[in-house]
Structures are given as C-alpha cells and as structure tokens.
Amino acid sequence: MKRKAASLLLAAAMVCTMLAGCGNSQGGEQKEAETAGTAQETEKDAEPAKDESDLSNTLVYAGESEDTINPLLNNHDELPSIIFSGLMKYDANGAPVEDLAESYEYDEGSMTYTFHLREGVKWHDGEAFTADDVVFTYELLTKDENLTASITSNYEDIKEVKAEDAETVVITMGQYNAAMLDNFTMGILPKHLLEGEDINTTPFNQKPVGTGRYKFVSWDTAGGSITLEKNEDYYDKVPNIDRVVYKTVSVESTKATMLQSGEADLAWLNAKYADEFRGNDNYTNYDFKTADYRSVSCDFRTDFWKENGDSIGVLNYAIDKQSIVDSVLNGHGFTAYSPLQVNPYGGNEAADIYSYDLDKFSEEMDKLGWKKGDDGIYERNGQKFSFSIQVRDYEEERVDIENIVSQQLKKAGVELKVELVTKFDWESGYNGFLAGFASQFDPDGLYKQFVTDASENTMAYSNEKVDELLKAGRHAKDPEERKKAYQDFEVAYAENPGQILIAYLDGNYVAVKGVEGLDNTRILGHHAVGVMWNIEEWTISR
Amino acid sequence: MEVRSDGFRIVGADYRQHVPEMKKQTFRQWIKGKPFISIILLVIIVGGCLFAEQLYNHDPSDFYLQNLNQVPGKEFYFGTDSLGRDIYSMIWYGGRASILIGLLSTVIITVIGITYGCVSGMCSEAIDAVMMRVAELLNSIPSLLLVLLFVSVTGEQNIVKISLVIGVTGWFGLARIVRSEVRQIRSSDYVLAARCMGSSFGHVMKKHLIPNFVSAIMFVVVSSISTSMSMESTLSFLGLGLPVDVVSWGSMLSLANKALLLNTWWVIIIPGLFLITTLICITNIGNYFRKETNKKPSNL
Numbered sequence: 001m002k003r004k005a006a007s008l009l010l011a012a013a014m015v016c017t018m019l020a021g022c023g024n025s026q027g028g029e030q031k032e033a034e035t036a037g038t039a040q041e042t043e044k045d046a047e048p049a050k051d052e053s054d055l056s057n058t059l060v061y062a063g064e065s066e067d068t069i070n071p072l073l074n075n076h077d078e079l080p081s082i083i084f085s086g087l088m089k090y091d092a093n094g095a096p097v098e099d100l101a102e103s104y105e106y107d108e109g110s111m112t113y114t115f116h117l118r119e120g121v122k123w124h125d126g127e128a129f130t131a132d133d134v135v136f137t138y139e140l141l142t143k144d145e146n147l148t149a150s151i152t153s154n155y156e157d158i159k160e161v162k163a164e165d166a167e168t169v170v171i172t173m174g175q176y177n178a179a180m181l182d183n184f185t186m187g188i189l190p191k192h193l194l195e196g197e198d199i200n201t202t203p204f205n206q207k208p209v210g211t212g213r214y215k216f217v218s219w220d221t222a223g224g225s226i227t228l229e230k231n232e233d234y235y236d237k238v239p240n241i242d243r244v245v246y247k248t249v250s251v252e253s254t255k256a257t258m259l260q261s262g263e264a265d266l267a268w269l270n271a272k273y274a275d276e277f278r279g280n281d282n283y284t285n286y287d288f289k290t291a292d293y294r295s296v297s298c299d300f301r302t303d304f305w306k307e308n309g310d311s312i313g314v315l316n317y318a319i320d321k322q323s324i325v326d327s328v329l330n331g332h333g334f335t336a337y338s339p340l341q342v343n344p345y346g347g348n349e350a351a352d353i354y355s356y357d358l359d360k361f362s363e364e365m366d367k368l369g370w371k372k373g374d375d376g377i378y379e380r381n382g383q384k385f386s387f388s389i390q391v392r393d394y395e396e397e398r399v400d401i402e403n404i405v406s407q408q409l410k411k412a413g414v415e416l417k418v419e420l421v422t423k424f425d426w427e428s429g430y431n432g433f434l435a436g437f438a439s440q441f442d443p444d445g446l447y448k449q450f451v452t453d454a455s456e457n458t459m460a461y462s463n464e465k466v467d468e469l470l471k472a473g474r475h476a477k478d479p480e481e482r483k484k485a486y487q488d489f490e491v492a493y494a495e496n497p498g499q500i501l502i503a504y505l506d507g508n509y510v511a512v513k514g515v516e517g518l519d520n521t522r523i524l525g526h527h528a529v530g531v532m533w534n535i536e537e538w539t540i541s542r
Numbered sequence: 543m544e545v546r547s548d549g550f551r552i553v554g555a556d557y558r559q560h561v562p563e564m565k566k567q568t569f570r571q572w573i574k575g576k577p578f579i580s581i582i583l584l585v586i587i588v589g590g591c592l593f594a595e596q597l598y599n600h601d602p603s604d605f606y607l608q609n610l611n612q613v614p615g616k617e618f619y620f621g622t623d624s625l626g627r628d629i630y631s632m633i634w635y636g637g638r639a640s641i642l643i644g645l646l647s648t649v650i651i652t653v654i655g656i657t658y659g660c661v662s663g664m665c666s667e668a669i670d671a672v673m674m675r676v677a678e679l680l681n682s683i684p685s686l687l688l689v690l691l692f693v694s695v696t697g698e699q700n701i702v703k704i705s706l707v708i709g710v711t712g713w714f715g716l717a718r719i720v721r722s723e724v725r726q727i728r729s730s731d732y733v734l735a736a737r738c739m740g741s742s743f744g745h746v747m748k749k750h751l752i753p754n755f756v757s758a759i760m761f762v763v764v765s766s767i768s769t770s771m772s773m774e775s776t777l778s779f780l781g782l783g784l785p786v787d788v789v790s791w792g793s794m795l796s797l798a799n800k801a802l803l804l805n806t807w808w809v810i811i812i813p814g815l816f817l818i819t820t821l822i823c824i825t826n827i828g829n830y831f832r833k834e835t836n837k838k839p840s841n842l
Binding site for chain 2: 256257272276320323324327328400403418420
C-alpha cells in the first residue's frame with residue numbers, strides 16, 4: 001500500500017516536471033533563467049514585473065552579430081550610430097548636418113573647421129561632454145599607431161585637432177578634403193573612460209557609453225541579445241520607444257522565423273523571405289533603396305590574381321546578372337556595373353562595358369591568351385583558370401549568388417570553387433570572398449577601399465589611374481570637377497576591376513504590425529544599415 | 543550410405559514405388575513471412591539510383607532560373623527548389639551518395655566490430671574485460687557528439703571520409719554482440735581442435751567463428767546501413783556533412799528550413815519520403831533476419 005502511494009506520488013511529480021518542461025520550451029530564455037538557480041531569483045524578482053509592463057514599448061530587432069560596439073571599429077553597424085553621436089549627422093537625404101556641434105565654420109585660407117559644441121550634453125554615465133572628448137577621439141583616429149580601423153584613411157588629411165575652450169574645437173586640415181563633413185559624423189568616444197586604453201581590445205567595446213539616443217544597458221552574450229534604453233537626457237528629440245532589444249542573429253532564415261513566431265518585431269530579410277510576408281496583415285514591409293552591392297571580390301594578395309589580375313573584367317561577359325537578380329533577389333534589385341552606381345556622383349553608364357555575351361567572352365579570353373584544356377577549363381601558362389571564393393554559410397543570399405555564378409562560369413570554362421566558411425578567414429589563401437559594399441554617402445567613401453594601401457583595402461587592389469582619380473575627387477572643391485573624377489573612376493575601374501560586380505539589392509525590412517515611423521527616404525548602406533536613422537520618431541502599438 | 547539397388551529387384555504384388563508426397567510450394571507460400579514489399583521498394587529505389595543517368599530528365603546540378611519553386615508537374619516531376627534545381631533528378635543522384643555512404647559505413651562497422659569482438663572474445667578474462675569496458679565507455683558517449691568531433695577534425699568532407707567517420711563511431715554495439723557469441727563457441731571442440739593444431743587467429747576467426755555467428759549479427763549489420771544513412775542526413779542537415787555541391791538526400795533535406803519559410807512543401811517531403819521509405823525497408827529486412835535467427839535453435 002505504502003509503496004503504491006509512493007509510486008503514485010512519483011508519477012505525479014514526473015508529470016509535473018514534464019509539463020513544466022513543455023511550458024519552458026516555448027521561451028528558451030525563461031528556461032535558462034529558471035535553471036540559473038535560486039540565488040538570483042530574489043534579485044530578479046523585481047525586474048520581470050517591470051519587464052512585462054515595459055514590453056509594450058520595447059522593440060525587438062533581429063540584426064547582425066556583433067562583437068564590438070565602437071564607432072571607430074564598426075562603421076557599418078546599426079548600434080554605434082544610435083548609442084554614439086558625432087559632430088555631424090546625416091539627414092534624411094544623407095547630407096551631413098550639425099549634431100553634437102551646434103554650428104561650425106570653415107575658413108578656406110587656413111583650412112580650419114571650428115566647431116561650436118552644444119552645451120549641457122551628458123555622457124550616458126552622467127559625465128559632461130566636452131571638447132576634450134572630441135580631441136581625444138580624433139587624435140586616436142589620426143595618431144594612434146595601434147588602431148586597426150578600416151576608416152583611418154578618411155582622416156589622413158587632418159593636421160591638427162585642438163580644443164580652444166570646453167565648447168570649441170578647431171580642426172586644421174593639411175589639405176582640402178571634400179568629404180570631411182561626412183567624416184565628422186563619426187561617433188565621439190568618452191575620454192574619461194578610454195584614456196590610456198588599447199582601443200582595439202578595451203572592455204569598453206562591450207559596454208559602450210556614448211552621447212546618443214539610446215543607452216547601453218546589458219549584453220547577454222550567451223543568449224545573443226543587447227538591451228538598450230532610451231536616453232532621457234538626450235539633447236535632441238528623445239525617442240518614443242523605451243527599450244530596444246537587439247538580438248544578434250546572423251542566419252537569415254532564423255530572422256524570418258523569429259518574425260513569424262513573434263520573437264522579433266523588426267528585421268532585415270533577404271528578398272525571398274521578405275516576399276513571404278507581403279500581403280500578410282500582421283506585418284508591414286518597408287522597402288528601402290540601398291547602395292549595397294554584391295560582388296566576387298578578388299584577393300590580390302594571392303598568387304593567382306597577382307598573375308591573372310588582367311582576367312577579372314572578362315568574366316563579366318560570362319555571367320547572366322539579370323537572371324541572378326530575378327531568381328535570388330526575386331527582382332528586388334538591379335544588375336551592377338560600378339561601385340558608385342546609386343551615388344549622385346556616379347552612375348556613369350559609359351562604365352557599363354560588359355554585357356552577358358558568351359561569344360564575346362571566348363573572343364576576349366583568346367585575346368588574353370587563355371586556351372581551353374581537355375576538361376573544358378581555360379588554361380594559360382600551364383595554369384588552370386580556377387579560383388576559390390569564400391562565403392559565409394549563413395548568408396543564404398550570398399551563397400545562392402555564388403552558386404549560380406559558379407555554375408555560369410563553369411559552363412563558360414572557368415572554375416570558381418565555392419568555399420563555405422562560418423567566419424571569414426583571410427589567411428588561408430582563398431582567392432577572394434563574396435563581398436558586399438556600399439557607398440551611400442559621399443563618393444569619397446570608396447577611397448579607403450580602392451586606393452593602394454588605404455585602410456580598408458584588404459584585398460590589396462592597386463590601380464594607378466584609380467588612385468589618381470579618387471584622390472582628385474577627394475581634394476577637388478568644385479562639385480562638377482568631383483563628379484567628373486568619379487565618373488572617370490567608374491570607367492577606369494570597370495576596365496581593370498578588382499571584383500566582379502553582380503547586383504545591387506533593395507533593403508527589405510519586415511516589421512510586425514504596430515511598428516511605425518520607419519522612413520525610407522534614406523538610401524541605406526551595406527547590410528541595409530542605417531534604418532534606425534530616425535528611430536526617435538518610431539512608435540510601437542500592440 | 544548409399545543402397546545399391548541395381549543388383550536387386552523388388553518384387554511383389556501391386557508394388558508401387560514410394561514417392562513421398564512433395565507438395566509444390568506455391569508462390570504465396572514461398573513469400574509468406576518474407577518482407578517482399580520492402581524488397582521490391584528497395585530494389586526500385588536502389589535501381590533508380592544506379593540507373594540515375596537513364597532516369598534523370600534535367601541536370602541535377604544545374605539551376606533552372608526560369609523555373610523557381612515549381613510545383614511538381616509535367617516538366618519537373620517532383621518540382622524545383624528556390625534556385626530552380628530539379629528535385630526529381632537530384633533524388634536519384636542524391637540517393638547514390640546516401641546509399642553508398644550507408645553501405646560503406648556498414649562495411650567499416652562490420653570489419654571493426656567483428657575483429658574487435660573476436661579478439662576480445664578469444665582473449666583472457668582480463669584483456670576481454672578491459673576491451674569490453676572500453677567499447678562500452680565509448681558507446682555511452684552520444685554517437686552524434688563523437689561524429690561531430692571527428693567531422694571537425696577531418697576538415698572538408700567527402701563520401702569516403704564521412705563513411706569512415708560514421709563507421710569508426712558506430713561499431714561498439716556490434717563488437718559486443720560478436721564478443722558474446724564468440725565467448726559461447728570458443729570452447730567448442732572444433733575451435734579447441736583447430737587451436738591445438740596451431741591454426742592462426744585469422745584462420746579460426748574465418749573458418750569457425752564467423753560462420754557460426756554470422757546469422758546472429760545479420761540484423762545488426764543490416765540495420766546499421768539505415769543508421770549510417772540517417773546519420774549522414776543528420777550531419778548534412780546540420781551543414782556538417784557533405785559539401786553543398788555533393789547532392790545527397792541529407793543535403794537536400796538541409797534546404798528544409800528555407801522551404802518551410804517559402805511554403806514549398808515538395809522540397810522537404812519528397813527527399814524525406816525517399817529517405818524514410820529506404821530506411822523502413824532496410825529495417826524491415828533486418829527485422830526478418832532477426833526473426834529467422836530467433837527461430838533457429840540457440841547456438842548453445
């Protein structure tokens with residue numbers, strides 16, 4: 001009898017735990033919180049109640065993975081731009097306007113910018129923001145030898161940065177730079193927290209303190225979410241949305257699934273997944289124009305391209321780019337011929353010199369001295385036209401693009417080996433990667449990537465003519481003169497490209513119903529970044 | 543002993559040669575209890591994979607960009623996926639890889655399992671105990687974990703490599719069965735005799751041990767084909783198996799997540815159906831072997 005009762009009890013207990021288990025599986029985080037132990041429970045008691053009431057005004061954004069939040073190191077990510085703010089910021093049309101600077105003057109004779117800073121601006125930790133912080137940041141950018149940032153080439157014309165008083169900063173240029181106001185949009189870092197730190201590795205990069213619209217609260221690296229809270233003391237319009245939870249998910253299908261299951265409110269999806277949400281009343285599609293293009297970027301540090309760099313442009317003849325736009329991008333994009341195609345300074349159609357034409361392809365290959373071998377693959381000087389291109393396996397759209405390009409090249413007699421990696425590996429000798437780049441603002445954004453030995457020129461592309469034209473574009477004062485330089489650059493680059501440009505994509509954002517205020521006037525950047533440019537205007541109603 | 547009958551003549555009234563009544567077995571009786579449906583299905587599927595070249599109507603590795611996400615129909619019998627690949631042609635090619643991996647892994651499992659089991663069974667108590675504990679210890683580690691470990695060590699996968707990984711991590715169970723069978727027959731007279739005559743271990747194993755336990759392990763061997771195949775699909779589904787350009791049923795299933803989002807059911811259902819049918823058929827056949835063994839008097 002006793003035994004029976006005991007077994008009954010045991011069975012009941014088991015059923016209970018099973019039920020509890022089922023309930024938990026719906027929210028992985030809940031489960032984690034529960035197993036975290038009772039010690040924390042008392043501490044957390046107060047928080048969940050607050051969380052729950054807050055949820056109505058919390059935006060859950062599913063975005064790219066992050067490991068650092070620092071405007072110097074991450075120049076195409078969403079979070080640095082809302083946690084930090086710069087002397088200038090971009091308006092809806094992508095033109096620089098004053099931000100932390102209340103006003104500025106430029107003196108042509110002495111080539112100096114004088115910035116008058118806003119008064120009463122506070123860092124998120126309560127410290128006052130001063131001119132010293134600006135000087136500190138720009139000195140880091142221009143003088144710190146250890147800094148490994150891709151944007152340093154943008155600031156190489158700065159000669160001196162000086163604080164005249166607590167509210168005035170004077171920046172003296174060594175040479176006129178047409179894009180300097182754009183470059184001044186870079187977020188300012190707090191001197192009082194970072195002085196003497198190694199900026200590449202400082203723990204500050206994981207708990208940033210800025211002057212921007214949102215404050216960093218916490219980073220749950222295990223669960224992959226970053227929590228931000230609105231900055232009540234913000235010097236301009238304080239955002240409507242109280243909290244932003246940024247979930248770090250890279251896998252495109254996961255982002256789509258999260259939107260479907262209600263785990264996320266807003267995400268950038270690839271064209272195919274975004275189309276699945278169209279016509280569904282519970283979601284709103286926001287389609288942005290972007291300057292984001294996809295290309296097969298060739299690594300000139302590898303022997304293959306050192307020897308065969310002359311044969312990149314010709315590959316364009318063998319690729320039916322329109323079919324890629326129609327299939328992979330579901331038509332949400334257009335074929336690419338220049339890295340400046342959507343920039344007001346670019347878009348020179350004379351640079352569109354390649355069409356999909358297999359006869360022309362074999363003709364040009366003959367001219368270059370390539371001969372088809374027995375296996376149907378071109379050969380020259382005993383070397384096969386065969387190269388490997390790495391692509392991150394979770395970026396489905398890029399993998400699809402590369403698979404199709406590889407297939408089309410194979411039919412033409414060129415072998416492109418698709419190498420799936422989980423993380424880009426720059427040292428293993430892959431001949432390049434499936435790249436994405438964008439120059440949504442001043443065309444000078446290209447300088448750091450295309451000029452020989454510039455800070456973002458990781459693929460070691462080098463072309464004298466391109467160097468010359470991009471330098472001319474940077475230093476010319478007359479917009480017409482600049483335009484001519486950039487248009488000439490497009491042609492010069494098309495003739496001797498370092499990458500096979502494939503297509504420009506649209507920025508397809510999908511939001512759950514009730515998220516409003518997204519403004520698609522702005523042309524977005526790489527990975528459709530910049531959507532939060534007017535986040536202070538957004539609202540959520542549930 | 544043969545009785546010579548030519549010297550004698552049997553006589554007698556109304557003599558009739560006695561012919562024991564041999565009822566001719568009807569086909570129905572012959573197939574009774576045999577898993578013939580499974581065999582037929584398996585033959586169809588394996589045959590289809592073998593003659594993939596004759597069966598396919600599209601290039602399985604080509605992208606038909608004009609025909610994305612086509613519902614199964616006249617031109618694409620099983621439809622196309624989101625990049626316009628023809629599922630019908632891929633099924634037959636993919637099956638080759640899947641079945642080959644299943645067979646190859648099974649060969650590896652069988653060779654390692656039998657050798658290890660025989661050695662362990664024939665050795666002294668102490669060595670036997672150590673060898674068996676090692677096998678049990680390894681068996682207690684979830685095999686997926688072991689496989690993942692090996693996969694990450696071996697780098698880029700191909701059919702042989704992946705079979706090797708699956709084989710190397712899958713023989714523990716078989717070794718234990720073989721060992722217990724060997725323990726039972728090792729002291730039989732014929733084994734003792736053979737050993738007394740100085741025959742080598744290999745000879746004893748080949749001539750005496752294996753023929754005696756082969757029926758007992760048949761079930762395990764056959765079903766390890768199906769476990770290996772499902773392990774391959776698991777790995778490919780997780781993106782750790784064969785590279786994307788090698789089509790297998792598993793790598794076809796790895797598109798499932800995408801297909802679910804895009805509402806293209808045929809991309810998931812059809813390779814899944816083929817995989818499951820094959821696995822069930824193999825298991826069914828394996829089960830038949832098990833039943834047959836159990837019917838026979840015990841080897842004791």
